[in-house]
Amino acid sequence: MMKQVTTALMAAIVTIAAVSEANAWTRNRTTTTWRGTSSLSASGSCANNSCSRSVTRTGPYGNTATRSGSVACDPASQSCTGSRTTTGPYGGTINRSGQVTW
Template sequence: MSRIAPLAVVLSVSGFTLLAGIGEAAAWTRSGSVTTPRGTYTGAATGSCAGGTCSRAAVATGPYGGSVSRTGSVTRTAPGSYSYQRTTTGPAGNSVTRSGAVSRY
């Protein structure tokens, strides 16, 4: 297993909360840690929803101090349709941005 894999798990778990809260005007925070044979990985995330848009920011740090961060948002564009954008920044400072649209129909 790579060093990044546990960091991705910590960041991905908080992503489910983002989609579950669409439409609710609420703010939340989450934090936790995962201990593996390689060491302890910690993570924290914050998010909020208002006006049809939910936003989230998360950071995960590995046992050697490297961090991965992710920010993103989902906006309801029509009933059953959403647009999204997210940026992930790795421990070396490189970033990847993804965006798109999804529809349940």
């Protein structure tokens, strides 16, 4: 009986630790084709009703594009506001923003 309780307690602790770490993440990928190697590096996090992420892509010829964005929600006003900025490999930038209400 003690072993079952200890196992259940350890499983609960691991689950709680995993949930507390789930609000931040990173991803790194590399792909190789006949043209060369491309990579992707991304990270993001969520806290206090807002989330953000950032992505960098590098092509096989060294060109880099970045995208970063965030969204914040206010349950009291029943709305979320977000924005995103994308910068292409030649320096051009696109900014987007918007708001959603429910």
